[in-house]
Amino acid sequence: MKISHNWLKEYIPVRLKPSQLAEDLSMIGLEVEGFEELAAKYQGFVVAQVLERTKHPHADRLSVCKVNVGNEDLQIVCGAPNVDAGQKVVVGLVGATVPRNQHDSDGRPFVLSQVSIRGVQSSGMICSEYELAVGDDANGILVLNPKAKPGTPFAKHLGLSDVVYSMEITANRGDWLSHIGVARELQVIMDAKASLPASLIKESKTPVGKHATIKIIDAAKCRRYVSRVVRNVKVGPSPKWLQDRLMAIGLRPINNIVDITNYVLMETGQPLHAFDYDTLERHTIVVKCAKDGEKFTTLDGKERTLRADTLMICDAEKPIAIAGVMGGANTEISERTTNVLIESANFDPSSIRKTSKYLGLSTDASQRFERGVDMEMSLYAANRAAELLQKLAGGEVLKGAIDVYPRKLQPAKISLRVSRTNAVLGTSFTQNEIVSFLKRLELKVAKRTRDSITFIVPSFRYDLVEEIDLIEEVARAYGYDKIETKTRTTIDFTKPLNTGSLQESLRDYFIGAGFNEMLTYSLQDKAKGLMTGERAVEVLNPVSAEASVLRTSLIPGALTVVKHNRAHGLNDLRLFEIGNVFALKGEKPTDDLADFLEDERILMVMSGSVVPQQYGSEHRGVDFFDLKGEVQALLSKFCLDKYRFISYDTAGALIESALAVEINGTYAGLLGKVGKSISERFDIDDAIFVCEMRVSALVGRRTAEKKLTPLPRFPSVDRDLAFVVDSVVQHETVERTIREAGGTLLANVVLFDLYQGDQVGAGKKSLAYSLEFQPLDRTLTDREIDAEVNRIVQRVEEACKAKLRAT
Amino acid sequence: MNARISEARASFQTALEKAQTDADLDQVRVQFLSRSGAIANLFEEMRSLPVAEKPALGKLLNVLKFEAQAAFDEKKRTLDASTVRGSDTVDLTLPGRPRPVGTKHPLMQTIDDIKRIFVSMGFSVATGPEIETDYYNFGALNFPADHPARDMQDTFFISKDILLRTHTSPVQIRTMEKQNPPVREIMPGRVYRNEAISARSLVSFYQIEGLYVDQGVTFSDLKGTLVAFARQFYGNDVRFKFRPTFFPFTEPSADMYISCFLCKGKGCRMCKQAGWLEILGSGMVHPHVLKNVGYDTEKYTGFAFGMGIERTASLRYGVDDLRLYYENDVRFLKQF
Numbered sequence A: 001m002k003i004s005h006n007w008l009k010e011y012i013p014v015r016l017k018p019s020q021l022a023e024d025l026s027m028i029g030l031e032v033e034g035f036e037e038l039a040a041k042y043q044g045f046v047v048a049q050v051l052e053r054t055k056h057p058h059a060d061r062l063s064v065c066k067v068n069v070g071n072e073d074l075q076i077v078c079g080a081p082n083v084d085a086g087q088k089v090v091v092g093l094v095g096a097t098v099p100r101n102q103h104d105s106d107g108r109p110f111v112l113s114q115v116s117i118r119g120v121q122s123s124g125m126i127c128s129e130y131e132l133a134v135g136d137d138a139n140g141i142l143v144l145n146p147k148a149k150p151g152t153p154f155a156k157h158l159g160l161s162d163v164v165y166s167m168e169i170t171a172n173r174g175d176w177l178s179h180i181g182v183a184r185e186l187q188v189i190m191d192a193k194a195s196l197p198a199s200l201i202k203e204s205k206t207p208v209g210k211h212a213t214i215k216i217i218d219a220a221k222c223r224r225y226v227s228r229v230v231r232n233v234k235v236g237p238s239p240k241w242l243q244d245r246l247m248a249i250g251l252r253p254i255n256n257i258v259d260i261t262n263y264v265l266m267e268t269g270q271p272l273h274a275f276d277y278d279t280l281e282r283h284t285i286v287v288k289c290a291k292d293g294e295k296f297t298t299l300d301g302k303e304r305t306l307r308a309d310t311l312m313i314c315d316a317e318k319p320i321a322i323a324g325v326m327g328g329a330n331t332e333i334s335e336r337t338t339n340v341l342i343e344s345a346n347f348d349p350s351s352i353r354k355t356s357k358y359l360g361l362s363t364d365a366s367q368r369f370e371r372g373v374d375m376e377m378s379l380y381a382a383n384r385a386a387e388l389l390q391k392l393a394g395g396e397v398l399k400g401a402i403d404v405y406p407r408k409l410q411p412a413k414i415s416l417r418v419s420r421t422n423a424v425l426g427t428s429f430t431q432n433e434i435v436s437f438l439k440r441l442e443l444k445v446a447k448r449t450r451d452s453i454t455f456i457v458p459s460f461r462y463d464l465v466e467e468i469d470l471i472e473e474v475a476r477a478y479g480y481d482k483i484e485t486k487t488r489t490t491i492d493f494t495k496p497l498n499t500g501s502l503q504e505s506l507r508d509y510f511i512g513a514g515f516n517e518m519l520t521y522s523l524q525d526k527a528k529g530l531m532t533g534e535r536a537v538e539v540l541n542p543v544s545a546e547a548s549v550l551r552t553s554l555i556p557g558a559l560t561v562v563k564h565n566r567a568h569g570l571n572d573l574r575l576f577e578i579g580n581v582f583a584l585k586g587e588k589p590t591d592d593l594a595d596f597l598e599d600e601r602i603l604m605v606m607s608g609s610v611v612p613q614q615y616g617s618e619h620r621g622v623d624f625f626d627l628k629g630e631v632q633a634l635l636s637k638f639c640l641d642k643y644r645f646i647s648y649d650t651a652g653a654l655i656e657s658a659l660a661v662e663i664n665g666t667y668a669g670l671l672g673k674v675g676k677s678i679s680e681r682f683d684i685d686d687a688i689f690v691c692e693m694r695v696s697a698l699v700g701r702r703t704a705e706k707k708l709t710p711l712p713r714f715p716s717v718d719r720d721l722a723f724v725v726d727s728v729v730q731h732e733t734v735e736r737t738i739r740e741a742g743g744t745l746l747a748n749v750v751l752f753d754l755y756q757g758d759q760v761g762a763g764k765k766s767l768a769y770s771l772e773f774q775p776l777d778r779t780l781t782d783r784e785i786d787a788e789v790n791r792i793v794q795r796v797e798e799a800c801k802a803k804l805r806a807t
Numbered sequence B: 001m002n003a004r005i006s007e008a009r010a011s012f013q014t015a016l017e018k019a020q021t022d023a024d025l026d027q028v029r030v031q032f033l034s035r036s037g038a039i040a041n042l043f044e045e046m047r048s049l050p051v052a053e054k055p056a057l058g059k060l061l062n063v064l065k066f067e068a069q070a071a072f073d074e075k076k077r078t079l080d081a082s083t084v085r086g087s088d089t090v091d092l093t094l095p096g097r098p099r100p101v102g103t104k105h106p107l108m109q110t111i112d113d114i115k116r117i118f119v120s121m122g123f124s125v126a127t128g129p130e131i132e133t134d135y136y137n138f139g140a141l142n143f144p145a146d147h148p149a150r151d152m153q154d155t156f157f158i159s160k161d162i163l164l165r166t167h168t169s170p171v172q173i174r175t176m177e178k179q180n181p182p183v184r185e186i187m188p189g190r191v192y193r194n195e196a197i198s199a200r201s202l203v204s205f206y207q208i209e210g211l212y213v214d215q216g217v218t219f220s221d222l223k224g225t226l227v228a229f230a231r232q233f234y235g236n237d238v239r240f241k242f243r244p245t246f247f248p249f250t251e252p253s254a255d256m257y258i259s260c261f262l263c264k265g266k267g268c269r270m271c272k273q274a275g276w277l278e279i280l281g282s283g284m285v286h287p288h289v290l291k292n293v294g295y296d297t298e299k300y301t302g303f304a305f306g307m308g309i310e311r312t313a314s315l316r317y318g319v320d321d322l323r324l325y326y327e328n329d330v331r332f333l334k335q336f
Helices: A018-027 A038-042 A154-158 A179-189 A240-248 A256-268 A349-359 A364-371 A375-393 A418-425 A431-439 A467-478 A502-512 A555-567 A624-639 A676-681 A731-745 A782-799 B002-018 B022-033 B038-046 B054-086 B106-120 B148-152 B170-178 B219-234 B287-292 B309-317
Strands: A002-004 A031-037 A045-055 A063-068 A073-078 A088-092 A115-117 A120-122 A163-168 A203-207 A213-216 A222-231 A272-276 A284-289 A295-297 A303-305 A311-314 A319-322 A340-347 A396-399 A402-404 A412-417 A444-448 A452-457 A573-584 A596-607 A643-648 A655-663 A666-674 A689-694 A717-726 A746-755 A764-773 A803-806 B131-133 B162-164 B183-192 B204-214 B240-247 B250-259 B276-285 B301-308
Touching: A002 A179, A002 A240, A018 A031, A018 A163, A018 A179, A018 B240, A031 A038, A038 A154, A045 A154, A073 A120, A179 A256, A213 A222, A213 A402, A222 A284, A222 A375, A240 A256, A256 A272, A256 A364, A256 A375, A272 A319, A272 A375, A284 A340, A311 A349, A340 A349, A340 A375, A349 A364, A375 A396, A412 A418, A412 A467, A418 A431, A418 A467, A418 B219, A431 A444, A431 A452, A431 A467, A467 B240, A467 B250, A502 A573, A502 A596, A502 A624, A555 A573, A555 A596, A555 A689, A596 A624, A596 A666, A624 A643, A624 A655, A624 A666, A624 A689, A643 A666, A655 A689, A717 A731, A717 A782, A731 A746, A731 A764, A731 A782, A764 A782, A782 A803, B002 B022, B002 B038, B002 B054, B022 B038, B022 B054, B038 B054, B106 B183, B106 B204, B106 B219, B106 B309, B170 B183, B170 B204, B170 B287, B204 B309, B219 B240, B219 B250, B219 B276, B219 B301, B240 B276, B250 B301, B276 B287, B276 B309, B301 B309
Parallel strands: A203 A396, A213 A284
Antiparallel strands: A002 A163, A031 A163, A045 A063, A045 A088, A063 A073, A115 A120, A222 A340, A222 A396, A222 A402, A272 A340, A284 A311, A295 A303, A311 A319, A412 A452, A444 A452, A573 A596, A596 A689, A643 A655, A655 A666, A666 A689, A717 A764, A717 A803, A746 A764, B131 B162, B183 B204, B204 B301, B240 B250, B250 B276, B276 B301
16 A cells, blocks of 8 residues: 555644654554655656757667757667657666666666667667656657756656655554545644545535436445536546646556546545446446346456346446446446546445455455445545546536435444553553543543443444454554563463473484484475375365375475485485374365364485495495384384384385384384385485384373383393294294293393305305393303203294204 | 512513513513513412522512513503504594484474473463364454455365464464463464465465463563563564554554664664564454453453564574475585
C-alpha cells in the first residue's frame, strides 16, 4: 500500500519529517517498510533541446544529435525514429540511473555511461516515457511541451515534491488502506485531529429517484448500496494535480471519471464504480447472485465464468459488474459517456473473498471489501465523487442520493475493565489514563463505573469487537516500549524436570561417533516417494513437482546428498539424519488424521574409506560389517543388548543384502547396501551402506532402570577353538550352539578369525572363537574347563557338522 | 675377594662409560648384570667362602649390584633420550591419525541453544505432528474461516481437512488440551509454506514456539522473558524494541527487534541499513484460544512467541542462501 505524504496533509497537519513519521507509525503497528522521495528517482535527468540531428555515418537507424542541456551542449546517439531538431526532450546524463530498460525483458534499471556507438561518442541518452517510467510508450522518445526550459531538472519539470511511503498493512486493519485511515492513526502520535473535507455539491432540481432505481435482492451479501447520478459530464483527461496524486501512489491516470473514483477510493477506502448510465437497461440496478456457469466479460476484456454464489450487479436485463471485484465491459465509461451512475456500496467480506479467490482476480476494490469497509462511508464517498465530477467534468448532479441500507449499523459498544487491562499488560493505568489513550483513536466514552468504562466504537474500527481488542489499543497508544520489562522465572518442581530427549542423546552419540548431521527436505518428487513401496502422502497443491510428495523414507533424500557430495569429490561420508517419514494407512487420503502415519526415523549413511586418507594406515573401503558394527555400538549404547539381527529379503530394490533389526521382539529397521538400480538413478557407482531405524523402537530402552552387576572376584579363563564347517553354515548358528552348550560359566564368545582356502579345502571355512569362562564363586580347575570345552566341541560338531581344527 | 669386587666395579664403570649404542649397552648388561654376568659370578664365588666372611662381603656385593644397576638404568635413560632427540628415525612432526569428527547440523545447534536457555528458565519441550488438521492449525488458533488472515499462511493441503502445518502453534493447542496451567513449553519442529524455493524462502523450515500460561502472566512478563532470552542468545549489550503487529492467536501481538549485533545498530547489509533485526513474533494468548482448550480465561493469561530457525541461524552464522542448509555439502556441515 502506497501513501502520499502531500495527500495526508489534506486531512491532518503533518509536521513530522518522513523518517520520523515512518518510525513512529511503525512503532504503533502500521509498518512503514520504506519511503521514496519522488524527485530522487530523476537525479541526473534534465530537460534538453535538440539543436541538430544528423544521420549516423555507420548506422541507418541511428541519429547523432547535438542537444543543449542548459549549461552545455552534448553529443548523443539516438535510435528513436521520432527525434528531431527543435524538440524539447528529457536527457539522462552520464551516471544517471534509467528507471526502466526497454531492452531488458524485466525492464530492470541501468546506469548510463559514456559510450561509443558504432564509432560515435554518446554522452547520455534521450529517453522514452517507458524508460522514464512515466508511461508505457517505448516506440519513441518523450517529446515535452515546447515551453519547457532546457536545464530544468526533470523532477522539477514534473512538479515532483512528494514523498511516498510503502506500508505493510496487517490483515486486521482494512481501515488503513486509505489516506484518511492513515491520517486517523497519526492522531495517536501527533497532537492533531484528522478529518475529511466536507463535500459541497450544487444539486440540480431533478430528484434522482425519478431517474434510477436500486434493488437489493441478496441483502446478506450487499449490506448497503448508495448511488448518485451525474448528467452531462465531459469525459477527458484529469487535471495535473489529480494525475500527480494517482501517479505518486502508482496508479495510471485514465480519464477524469475513472480517476475520480480511484481518487475517492484512495482517500476514503470506499471502492466506487462509475457506470455509463445510458447503457443501463431501464436505469435500474439489481444486486443478486449469478446463475451457475453464467459467462460475463469484465472490463479487462476477459470472459469469466460465474458461480451461483457470485454476487453480481445487474441492470433490468443483464449483469453489469461482479460486485466488489470488477465492472463489466458492457457498461464501462467511454469517451462517448455523458451520464454517469456512481455506485458506493458495501459488500459482505467473505462473499467477496470467495469470489476473488475462485476467479483469481484481486483488485483494489476486492482487497478492501475482503478486509471490510466502513459501513458509514458509503454516502460520503458517493457525495465526494459527485462533487468532484461536478468540479472536474462539469456534470449536473441530480438531487439526492439513493441509499438502500436494509439494516443500519448500530454503533458498537465495548466495556473495558481497568483491572483486567492492568492484569493483561502488567501496568497500573488509571481509568482516566485509559480514556485519554482511547480518545485519540476516536473512541467515545458512553458510561463509566468504578472499574469499567463502556466505549462507543467508531464505525471504521469494525475490527474492535471485545475487551481484549481495546486492551491492545491501550497498549499501542501508550507504547509497547514503555511497558515495564519484568522477568519472572518460577520453575515448576511438581513436574519432572526436563533432562533432555532421546533425540538429543542420539545426536550427541552420533557426533561422538564421527557422523555429520544432515537435514533433508521432507517434500520430494513422486519417484523418490514411491521408492519404498509405501503409499506416499501427496500434496494437493504442490508448488512444484520436485516438492509434491512427503518422504516415506530418509534414504532417497540421503542419496541426493551423497550424489551432491560425490559430484564435488567428497566420497568419504559418514552422515546421519533424524526426521519424520510419512505414509497413508489406507488407499486414499481421508479427512481423519488417524489415517496418516508419521514416524520418526534415524538414518546412518556410510561410504568411501573407513578412515580418512592418512599415512601409516592402509586404505580400506567401508563394507557392510563396518556399518553393522556401528549399528551394534549404537544399539548396545541405547538398548542394553536386547536386540538381534534377522536376515531379510526386501521386496523393494531400495536395499539389497539387508538385515532387519529387532529390538525387544519388535521390528526396528533395516540395514544394508543401497540397491544397484537405485544407486544408478542417483549416478552413484560406489557402494553406499545405510541403516534406517525407528526412533520409537529405542524409546524407553535407554532409561530402563540400571542395576549393577557385581564385578567378578575370581579370574576368568580363555580358550580358543577353531571349527571347520561347510561354507553355508552361518556364524550365528555356530555361536548360538556354543553359547547354548556353554552353560552359566561361559561368559563371552568372540569370533576372532575367519578363513577360507587351501588349508581347509573347497566348500569349507574355518571359524575361530575365543571363549571366556567366568566363575562367580571359585577358581576354575583345568579339569572343569576341559569338561566344558569338550561338551561345547561335541555339540558344535553334531549340530553344525563341524570338525575341530586346533585348540 | 675385596680386590676382585673393586676390580669388577672399575671395569663395569669403564665399560658403561664406553657404551654408545643400545647394542653396547646390552653387552654391558650381559657381561656384568645378567644371570651369568660378572656380579652374579662373584655372588656364586662367595657361597664357597667361610661363613664368617659372608656377611661383610655379601653387603659389599649387594652395594655393588645395586649401584651398578642404578648406573646402568641411568645410562640407558640418557642413551634412549639422546637417540630420540638426536637421530632421524622418528619424526614427531608427522601428523596424528585422527578419527572422523562428527558435527551437529547448524539448524539443530541453533534449536538446542534456544531450547537450553528456555529450559533453564523452567520450560519443558513438547512436539506435535507435521501432518495436522485444519482445526489445530487454524480453527483452534482463532483463524476465522474465510478470513484474510489465512492468506498469511499459504498452506499445503492433503485433503479437505488435513494439511501440512504452517507453524508450530498447533502444538500449543495439543499441549494445553493435555494439561492444566501452569503450562510452560518450548516447541520446536518443521513447518511448511506453499512458497517458491529460492535463496530466501523454502517450502519447509524449522520454527520454535514458546508458551507460558498461568495466573498473573502479563505482557510485561512477555517482554522480560524474551529480553532475557535475547541477551543470553545474542549478547548482553543488545538493545531491543517491541512493535505492535497482528496474529490471530495473540492479542496484544508484538514483533521483537534487537539492535543489529553486527553493526551495533549503525546500519549494515545484514540489517538492511535499519540498525534493527526482527527476531521473533509474540503476544498475549488470545482469550478465544484459551477458551478453545477449556481454560478459564478470567483466571489464566499467558504469552506465546515463535521464531524461524533458518533465519536465526543465518543471522548467527552469516549464511545467505537458505538452500545450503538442505544441500548438506560436508564442507558446509564440517564447519559447525
